[in-house]
Amino acid sequence: MTAVCALRAEWTKLRTLPSTWWMLAAIAGLTLAVGAAVTGSVDTSHCSTPAGCMEDTPKLALSGVQLGQVAAVVLGVLAVGGEYAAGTIGATLAAIPRRSTVLAAKAAVVAAVVAVAGTAGVLASLAVARGLLPGNGFTSANGYPPLSLADGPTARAAFGTVLYLVLVALLALGVGTAVREQAAAITAVLALLWIVPIITRLIASAKWEDRLDKIAPMPAGLAVQATRGLERLPIGPWNGLGVLAAYAAVALLAGGALFTLRDP
């Protein structure tokens, strides 16, 4: 009863803010736009033979999620940080005194809306890439069958990418609950996501790159997009997503503990 009431209240809170709809549009729109731009800019002309490119076309098509995730981070942080900024957290806790119920309800509605927007962005990205790829030399004849969810690895990459966005939003919700201040929380989550990709670009050591990619939330989590050369990945697709899930779980538990223990 209380849980259902909390879910309804959180859903109403989320849907009655214009920023929510902008962020959801940005998740889908940025994922699609960047994915299409990247896919359209790569062709087989730089390889000795088209098949020799060994291009992971589903991963290429879904690369827009690297920017789309920023909107998921903002949405996750705003879901709780906006309450602290506006002061409505007091009214929320007055109506539902159990802190864990409030945070669980927020996590559920954030996960649901990001899953919907993420699915839209992922499906649109695949559809657009399917149209663009053959024109750039990625044809069936060259060993690149048209993108299709009937293909197991492609379906896993697509589904995993939606989960990736959901987990990033939950990570942001957890950090936002712990930090409370919106700008600080968004900065912290983006730093956590991008620090390893930036560092590995600078250190140029394959060994360290592998080590860091296994434990960093973004490189590990995006392993779920790989459909080729899985044996050469630092971490397997589902294990990688598991690493991100662990980050999200720790952030939510830490945020939940602080939420329960301290005065708002």
Next chain:
Amino acid sequence: MEATIEVRALRKTYGPTVAVDDLSFTVAPGQVTGFVGPNGAGKSTTMRMIMGLDRPDGGSALIGGKPYRSLRAPLCRIGAMLDASAVHPARRARDHLRWLAQANGLPARRVDEVIDLAGLASAAGRRAGGFSLGMRQRLGIAAALLGDPPVLMFDEPVNGLDPEGITWIRALLRSLAAEGRAVLMSSHLMSELEGGADHLVVIGRGRLIADTAVGELLKAASGDRVELRTAQRQDAMAVLARAGATVSASGPDEVTVAGLTAERVIAALNGAGVGFTGISEHRATLEEAYMELTRDAVEFQGVAGREAR
């Protein structure tokens, strides 16, 4: 459920600062209780502890005998407006009330009812960010009334309002109390409670200074003083002093008389043939009574400080 707020030996510290110190009082049903003290006296902290928002370092606060955090559908037990500006600026007023109602399983029609009750019908579809302070106060009051609770608590509800708004809130609180609800209203200005409160809880530096009915407080502060208006001030003062009164000049042709009833003042003056043009029993204002109270508290603190040394 009994409509009460019971605060028992409540204590809250922030580092070395004691915000609320061994505070006990009860808010009874059927009347408006004014919660008064200067800014920083601990009123808001006390209210936040009553709401289960801040954790006390000692003591307890109970609503109808239960701690806030154990209440089921708390909006139906106690309605509160702690901070009228605490609405998301981008959310429409009606939606703000809607999610609150849903959080406690209240029917959607309650939202429309409190919107009408608070006189917000024309503004309910607008985003709260564009609201004036007065409209935010109305929205906060609408939110407090959502669950039709037997206990209501308002932190500085008339602060910053225009006279029309103040009159409206006073009348509303009065009618809520007349319906048998317990109403607690804080203010840092005693004058705001003049004619608005039946009972007063006065605090300073987190401690209880007074817990008294307004009528008794005024009677005590008024003393048995009589205000006299006369053209023969010197003569009147001499006559009344001989009759055993303590007299003082309070204006060019005004005398304040203590220690004699109005009847005996009249008798004494008539007996001595001293004329006067007006006589009235002095009625203290709440502000005067408050000054007297806080002066006593300051003196008490001074004595206590010396004893401690």
